[in-house]
Amino acid sequence: MSGSKPYDPATEGAEMSFRERMSYGDYLSLDRILDAQNPLSTAHDEMLFIIQHQTSELWIKLAVHEMRAAMKAIREGRVQNAFKMLTRVARIFEQLNSAWDVLRTMTPSEYTEFRDSLGQSSGFQSYQYRAIEFLAGNRNAAMLKPHAHRPDVMAKLEAILAEPSLYDEALLLLQRSGIPIGAADAERTDWAAPRAESQDVIEAWKTIYQAPEKYWALYELAEKLVDFEDYFRRWRFNHVTTVERIIGLKRGTGGTSGVSYLRKMLEVELFPELWKVRTEL
Ligand code: HEM
Numbered sequence: 448m449s450g451s452k453p454y455d456p457a458t459e460g461a462e463m464s465f466r467e468r469m470s471y472g473d474y475l476s477l478d479r480i481l482d483a484q485n486p487l488s489t490a491h492d493e494m495l496f497i498i499q500h501q502t503s504e505l506w507i508k509l510a511v512h513e514m515r516a517a518m519k520a521i522r523e524g525r526v527q528n529a530f531k532m533l534t535r536v537a538r539i540f541e542q543l544n545s546a547w548d549v550l551r552t553m554t555p556s557e558y559t560e561f562r563d564s565l566g567q568s569s570g571f572q573s574y575q576y577r578a579i580e581f582l583a584g585n586r587n588a589a590m591l592k593p594h595a596h597r598p599d600v601m602a603k604l605e606a607i608l609a610e611p612s613l614y615d616e617a618l619l620l621l622q623r624s625g626i627p628i629g630a631a632d633a634e635r636t637d638w639a640a641p642r643a644e645s646q647d648v649i650e651a652w653k654t655i656y657q658a659p660e661k662y663w664a665l666y667e668l669a670e671k672l673v674d675f676e677d678y679f680r681r682w683r684f685n686h687v688t689t690v691e692r693i694i695g696l697k698r699g700t701g702g703t704s705g706v707s708y709l710r711k712m713l714e715v716e717l718f719p720e721l722w723k724v725r726t727e728l
């Protein structure tokens with residue numbers, strides 16, 4: 448091809464005129480998305496930092512969408528549909544986990560160049576991250592406080608807390624399927640309060656894990672939940688390791704102790720009885 452005229456895809460019909468047609472950029476609102484990177488310093492790596500967070504927030508938006516749909520599907524008895532969505536949520540977290548490799552290329556010296564520009568802002572104030580935690584079942588109303596200045600965000604997070612979580616939906620399905628989960632969970636109405644770990648629920652999962660062929664769909668649901676939490680834990684671990692690598696034991700811009708706060712969060716369990724039951728099998 449060297450020396451020949453460059454190929455013109457219009458000759459095979461590629462549309463080239465978008466004055467009166469919806470284009471790729473129109474459909475995807477690309478001008479708005481690509482105009483939303485506003486570094487506050489002249490540091491080269493601030494663009495990486497901004498794009499890393501923005502892309503994470505976009506993936507988290509999809510995860511929230513899929514989790515809500517999965518919860519609805521479980522509620523409506525379409526558990527196979529829920530599997531598909533929960534698999535997708537786990538894959539999204541796999542994607543977010545790989546993304547840390549890009550951020551890890553930033554050294555402490557490079558981050559220090561623009562860290563002061565971040566003020567008191569922090570991922571601690573990510574309302575979509577909180578939505579994921581609340582939806583999954585980690586109900587801690589203290590995490591609402593940084594959003595008090597945003598009534599719209601507060602209303603969305605409070606609405607999530609007012610409804611059963613993904614784990615609650617799974618437990619209610621067990622109960623409906625004839626596997627008792629105990630009165631505390633079966634008769635629960637205050638969805639915003641953290642639920643207490645329960646031996647009855649461990650027994651319920653044990654029934655399922657001891658006879659997978661009999662309870663195949665519930666067995667598959669249990670494993671989808673464990674998968675989700677497995678990937679979620681890996682995200683937390685990647686975060687704390689990247690943070691230590693970049694800022695050591697410095698206090699966080701959000702005001703927490705930083706790495707030691709994040710280490711404490713590694714202990715939070717979303718679906719505690721699903722982990723406990725393994726010891727008893
Ligand atoms: C240079 C990279 C990063 C550093 C140094 C860092 C540091 C921190 C620190 C110190 C905290 C504790 C809260 C505080 O006091 O600020 C935190 C929380 C958090 N960060 Fe990051 N972070 C980084 C990247 C990211 C990325 C890429 C995300 C993805 C969206 C993220 C999301 C979060 C979330 C959701 C929390 C709250 C965690 C919780 O409360 O359990 N961070 N981060």
Ligand SMILES: N[C@@H](CC(=O)c1ccccc1NC=O)C(=O)O
Pocket residue numbers: 500562565568569570571694698699700701
């Ligand atoms: N908490 C971080 C700052 C930080 O990472 C951050 C700041 C603004 C927007 C997103 C952030 N990412 C995660 O916490 C720090 O203490 O350096």
